[in-house]
Amino acid sequence: MALAASGPSERGGGDNLLLATFLEKRENLVLFLAARLRSMATAEDLIQDLYLKVAAMEPGADVRAPAALLYRMAANLMVDHVRSAQRASRRDAQWRLETRVTLGSLDVVSEPAADDALVARQRVRLLAEAVAELPPQMGRAFRLHKLEGRSQAETAEAMGVSRKMIEQHISAAVRRLAERLRT
Template sequence: MRAFFEKRENLLLFLAARTRDMATAEDLVQDLYLKISALDRDADVRAPAALLYRMASNLLVDHVRSAQRGARRDAAWRREAVGGDGTHEPVSGAAAEEAVIARERIRQLAAAVADLPPQMQRAFRLHKLEGRSQAETAQAMGVSVKMIEQHIQAAIRHLAQRLRT
């Protein structure tokens, strides 16, 4: 056990160099500690450092194999769940929830825009949704640019208040 604590930093660097990930190396060193602590304390170990490095190497091999198995399992699941072409990835639960929330917000925005007075609604749609400039919107509606500015400001205030609740 004493050899482990003396070599811990070296073992960490040894594993980090091979995994290229300090967090994984830390996990492997922790696993190594657990394995060392489970060994028979009365065992006669002639070269404790060599044993530690051999055990660390074995843990690294196990880790790589486990990661490869997981990748193969995930790929097989994707092929099975998505279909043969693999063009559509399944949506994670969090992403699906975000999509539902986004659709609901869009529905609320569309309803709020539909409740605007007709001229204000038209100005908002032309300027904000179709991307026309205020001058182009004013020309299309036959009103002044100042009137378009007022319609847009009032629409934004209305929509912000409506969507806040």
């Protein structure tokens, strides 16, 4: 077999290097997708799809850089998912369902328990306080991008600064918020 392992993925897995690398990188791949998908659960689902693809591939295939291939496949799955989910996605559709969906006579209820709602409300307050405490520019960038759902480019345009600056503002905001809201 002419398999060249890439990086640290040289161990075990019989003759299916790609599958072995997948099993080793599985968690990393989930983490890779979750930021864009904004959900660990969705990322897990997509990685499951990736697993099915990898498992279905011919074991002896000539894979020179299995890790790179896996990340590329994962990124493609993500692009497809985001595109097809765009219509249904709560975020991209900007239509947030509250606790209940009413479609014609069909009524789907998922009302949280009263104390869950209370905990959620307290948590929201905490998050809002933390955002309000950010320095003005940082807070504004975070709010426009993360809460109002503008792209980084739109946020940059709205604030009259470069996109790079927006990315820095938001990164700094996430870092502060993570520290402030450490549990």
